[in-house]
Amino acid sequence: VETAVAKKRADGKYEVTLDLRAAKRYADGKGKEKSGKLDDWVEIGVFARGPSGEEKDEKVLYLQRHHIVAEKQKITVVVDAAPYEAGFDPYNKLIDRISSDNRKRISL
Numbered sequence: 001v002e003t004a005v006a007k008k009r010a011d012g013k014y015e016v017t018l019d020l021r022a023a024k025r026y027a028d029g030k031g032k033e034k035s036g037k038l039d040d041w042v043e044i045g046v047f048a049r050g051p052s053g054e055e056k057d058e059k060v061l062y063l064q065r066h067h068i069v070a071e072k073q074k075i076t077v078v079v080d081a082a083p084y085e086a087g088f089d090p091y092n093k094l095i096d097r098i099s100s101d102n103r104k105r106i107s108l
Contacts, residue, residue: 001104004086008108009078016046016106017076020088022068041065042089044075046106049084058084082108 003019024036044066050057061079087103089096096102 004104004106020073045087045090047085
């Protein structure tokens with residue numbers, strides 16, 4: 001997740017826009033890598049802060065799979081409550097060398 005921004009709408013809901021960057025690589029048995037074509041369904045999540053502020057009690061406001069076909073994508077979703085954090089593969093289900101960049105605090 002490169003950026004995550006939310007705007008409150010007139011109806012009280014929040015529009016959350018994520019700028020995402022993704023890449024796919026394949027490695028041979030010797031560690032040599034080559035780029036792969038993106039054509040994957042990846043979960044996008046938006047979360048409200050829980051009472052303790054820890055991930056274990058956060059409230060899921062949105063969790064859906066999106067078709068990712070480009071290295072850079074902008075995705076906008078609407079949620080019913082104030083969002084705190086957003087994630088691209090937020091539960092790290094995919095193999096990822098740097099999973100710490102999968103979630104980002106949302107700017108309101």
